[in-house]
Amino acid sequence: MVDHKHQDIDAATGTATTGHEWDGIKELNTPLPKWWLYVLYACMIWSVGYWILYPAIPLPGGETKGILGWSMRGAVTQDLADLQADRAPMVNELNKSTLQQIASDPKLAEFARAYGHSAFGVNCAPCHGANGQGSKGYPNLTADRWLWGGSLDQISATITHGARYGDPDGHQGDMPAWGAQGLSKQQIDDVANYVYSLSHKTTEDVSAGKKVFADNCTPCHGADAKGNPDMGAPNLTTRIWLYGGDKADLVQTITYGRGGHMPAWGAKLDPATIKSLTVYVHSLGGGQ
Amino acid sequence: MSLWNKHAIFEKNSIILSVGILIVVAIGGLVEIGPLFYLKNTIETVGGVRPYTPLELEGRDIYVREGCYLCHSQMIRALRDEVERYGHYSLAAESKYDHPFQWGSKRTGPDIARIGGKYSDDWHRAHLNNPRAVVPGSVMPRYGFLADSPLDYRHVREKMKVLRVEGVPYTDEDIAQADADIKAQSSPDDTAAVDALDKRYPKAVAHAALGGAATPTEQDAVVAYLQMLGTTVDFKLYDEKANWR
Numbered sequence: 001m002v003d004h005k006h007q008d009i010d011a012a013t014g015t016a017t018t019g020h021e022w023d024g025i026k027e028l029n030t031p032l033p034k035w036w037l038y039v040l041y042a043c044m045i046w047s048v049g050y051w052i053l054y055p056a057i058p059l060p061g062g063e064t065k066g067i068l069g070w071s072m073r074g075a076v077t078q079d080l081a082d083l084q085a086d087r088a089p090m091v092n093e094l095n096k097s098t099l100q101q102i103a104s105d106p107k108l109a110e111f112a113r114a115y116g117h118s119a120f121g122v123n124c125a126p127c128h129g130a131n132g133q134g135s136k137g138y139p140n141l142t143a144d145r146w147l148w149g150g151s152l153d154q155i156s157a158t159i160t161h162g163a164r165y166g167d168p169d170g171h172q173g174d175m176p177a178w179g180a181q182g183l184s185k186q187q188i189d190d191v192a193n194y195v196y197s198l199s200h201k202t203t204e205d206v207s208a209g210k211k212v213f214a215d216n217c218t219p220c221h222g223a224d225a226k227g228n229p230d231m232g233a234p235n236l237t238t239r240i241w242l243y244g245g246d247k248a249d250l251v252q253t254i255t256y257g258r259g260g261h262m263p264a265w266g267a268k269l270d271p272a273t274i275k276s277l278t279v280y281v282h283s284l285g286g287g288q
Numbered sequence: 289m290s291l292w293n294k295h296a297i298f299e300k301n302s303i304i305l306s307v308g309i310l311i312v313v314a315i316g317g318l319v320e321i322g323p324l325f326y327l328k329n330t331i332e333t334v335g336g337v338r339p340y341t342p343l344e345l346e347g348r349d350i351y352v353r354e355g356c357y358l359c360h361s362q363m364i365r366a367l368r369d370e371v372e373r374y375g376h377y378s379l380a381a382e383s384k385y386d387h388p389f390q391w392g393s394k395r396t397g398p399d400i401a402r403i404g405g406k407y408s409d410d411w412h413r414a415h416l417n418n419p420r421a422v423v424p425g426s427v428m429p430r431y432g433f434l435a436d437s438p439l440d441y442r443h444v445r446e447k448m449k450v451l452r453v454e455g456v457p458y459t460d461e462d463i464a465q466a467d468a469d470i471k472a473q474s475s476p477d478d479t480a481a482v483d484a485l486d487k488r489y490p491k492a493v494a495h496a497a498l499g500g501a502a503t504p505t506e507q508d509a510v511v512a513y514l515q516m517l518g519t520t521v522d523f524k525l526y527d528e529k530a531n532w533r
Contacts, residue, residue, distance in 0.1 A: 055533065060326050061329075072366045073531065073533060074532040075366070076367060076371060076377065080368060083368060122373055127411055130425075165408075260408075261410060263406070
């Protein structure tokens with residue numbers, strides 16, 4: 001074992017050895033760097049201060065609280081309160097103003113679009129796409145076509161109450177499944193051909209389909225097939241299709257019906273956020 | 289330096305060395321194992337948290353089987369940006385019936401601790417079948433095969449019994465009715481059965497099985513599980529300040 005009273009100094013390096021010797025080879029006992037050692041000691045002292053100031057040691061009756069009274073959950077609550085206070089002037093302004101006032105005031109509109117854009121990313125983008133472009137079954141919000149109307153008030157109503165989502169004020173009504181409602185395969189084929197002809201040049205005779213359409217479809221889609229935003233019935237004379245517009249898609253839609261769901265966001269989001277979303281969606285390019 | 293030299297006493301005497309090791313290990317054990325006996329006081333008292341329904345339980349097992357936790361966490365941390373994006377931070381009480389919990393530590397995809405009710409069932413089905421259909425930039429693999437696999441729930445009762453041993457309060461009736469509850473939760477039109485389900489598992493939402501089939505698919509179970517995540521606690525009744533930590 002080492003006899004530290006008689007330290008053996010290695011002549012070549014001037015460093016103490018451990019005193020162990022194997023066949024004339026000795027092991028240097030190089031001390032730890034001073035800076036490293038002092039950092040270690042500083043950390044130890046720091047940890048004692050930390051134990052006293054912050055929650056640290058779990059005990060049977062709950063953890064030690066620390067004299068600062070800091071808690072992570074308290075801190076995030078404070079952060080959120082600060083954030084709200086920070087936004088309060090503009091949010092209050094949004095709460096007070098009507099949608100039309102917000103849209104016509106450049107400063108408010110700019111804030112609402114930014115606020116709405118961020119809320120859109122969190123809540124709406126999964127279905128409607130990051131830029132509102134939509135996808136099959138999920139409406140495109142950038143085009144000048146609206147199932148339920150594209151004015152500020154109509155957009156706001158759709159966001160607040162949703163569609164077919166259990167909210168009594170939400171949009172109701174499905175496209176019926178005509179396959180189960182008495183239309184034969186031939187009739188469905190005919191009416192699909194007719195609907196296809198409304199947006200495409202065709203030389204086929206579609207008079208049979210026209211009659212089926214007149215008998216069954218006009219209450220919602222209208223005699224001119226231009227749709228009705230009060231019933232969510234789409235305009236069938238354009239080439240904008242929610243569920244696809246080739247004949248196979250049309251036959252499927254007519255046979256099995258359609259009826260997408262949109263959540264009623266009024267239950268989840270506060271009024272200022274809904275107003276901002278409305279202004280943002282309205283500004284995507286299709287607002288009426 | 290003289291104190292540091294005393295280790296020679298330990299090194300030269302095996303009995304003293306053994307006793308010394310024992311003491312050090314005992315201190316380590318006390319510090320690391322001791323707190324585990326007091327885990328209960330880390331779980332908040334909140335209303336609403338209930339055990340998984342049998343269908344949700346099966347969905348959860350598929351979630352684990354497919355390794356969803358490798359990319360999705362179920363833990364909203366108490367940080368401003370997380371609360372802003374995902375909703376209220378997760379409570380310990382919300383995973384008290386998870387064995388094992390699915391907190392995860394990696395977010396290739398988003399956190400899904402509060403995904404329940406955020407999107408429609410149709411969205412979840414479209415997204416599981418092909419994530420790119422609804423989220424163009426997604427890197428999530430397709431799980432379309434779940435829709436083609438009938439749910440095998442032969443062992444759901446045994447699973448519930450095991451969970452009961454681990455502390456999940458399933459009653460004998462819950463276990464006896466497991467098959468009926470699975471059927472009820474996948475056929476929302478059978479109101480009597482759904483009411484019975486709701487009595488056992490408050491706020492359980494019934495989801496129409498894919499294509500109105502009699503036997504639910506694995507996809508139905510996963511959707512039922514996803515749609516209940518984070519929905520059970522009523523935060524209006526939650527005493528937030530009492531649970532600051």
